[in-house]
Amino acid sequence: MIIIDNLSFGYSDHKILSIPHFEVKESQHLMVLGSSGSGKTTLLHILGGLLAPKQGKVTIGETDIYSLSGSQRDKYRGQNIGLVFQKAHLISALSVQDNLLLAQYLAGMVQDKGRVKEVLSELGLGEKIKKSVRELSQGEQQRVTIARALLNRPRVILADEPTASLDDKNAQKVIQLLQSQAEQYKASLLIATHDQRVKDQFELQLNLATA
Numbered sequence: 001m002i003i004i005d006n007l008s009f010g011y012s013d014h015k016i017l018s019i020p021h022f023e024v025k026e027s028q029h030l031m032v033l034g035s036s037g038s039g040k041t042t043l044l045h046i047l048g049g050l051l052a053p054k055q056g057k058v059t060i061g062e063t064d065i066y067s068l069s070g071s072q073r074d075k076y077r078g079q080n081i082g083l084v085f086q087k088a089h090l091i092s093a094l095s096v097q098d099n100l101l102l103a104q105y106l107a108g109m110v111q112d113k114g115r116v117k118e119v120l121s122e123l124g125l126g127e128k129i130k131k132s133v134r135e136l137s138q139g140e141q142q143r144v145t146i147a148r149a150l151l152n153r154p155r156v157i158l159a160d161e162p163t164a165s166l167d168d169k170n171a172q173k174v175i176q177l178l179q180s181q182a183e184q185y186k187a188s189l190l191i192a193t194h195d196q197r198v199k200d201q202f203e204l205q206l207n208l209a210t211a
């Protein structure tokens with residue numbers, strides 16, 4: 001569950017976002033739409049606790065995330081928020097398994113090989129666990145980043161243009177995976193996109209051009 005109240009943000013004096021009130025409930029899936037430069041990435045960064053708003057409140061679950069200290073917020077993010085970016089941001093020299101174990105370590109969690117194996121199998125990557133990332137296709141790498149985002153069973157999944165660099169088939173697969181995994185975890189799912197191929201697939205939409 002995410003609640004946005006009286007949110008505004010701008011870089012320097014240039015106002016980009018102004019959202020009086022918006023909620024995404026547990027298990028709800030939302031498409032964040034808007035033309036290039038409308039603030040989709042900025043909004044996801046604010047909701048992910050990566051960029052403090054100039055004004056307003058972001059509540060995830062019961063937690064007002066910007067009332068936390070920076071280190072508390074990092075910990076909260078690691079344990080409750082799954083982030084998927086357009087680019088994979090994986091360490092290509094490491095194996096798939098080691099990339100995920102590293103993510104657990106960086107989130108301050110116990111490194112759990114069983115959980116890594118489980119989540120990779122759920123995403124159809126069980127066979128790739130020992131492969132180094134550079135041996136994977138782009139679609140497979142994107143699935144590894146989704147696996148990494150889901151490792152800690154997050155209550156919120158934020159995906160920024162997750163299909164931008166994928167072909168039609170992989171784009172559909174990634175959207176379906178994000179939806180089915182979010183359902184499984186009863187997570188709120190937010191996908192920012194201007195990808196025409198996927199933008200009509202969600203009933204709930206927030207259009208930043210008109211927000």
Ligand SMILES: Nc1ncnc2c1ncn2[C@@H]1O[C@H](COP(=O)(O)OP(=O)(O)OP(=O)(O)O)[C@@H](O)[C@H]1O
Nearest residue numbers: 011012016034035036037038039040041042043194
């Ligand atoms: N670090 C920054 N400093 C100053 N301006 C920025 C910064 N990051 C983004 N902007 C500006 O803020 C606006 C919103 O950017 P943002 O990346 O959130 O848009 P977007 O909707 O995600 O765009 P796209 O679809 O092209 O990825 C743009 O005008 C951008 O130039």
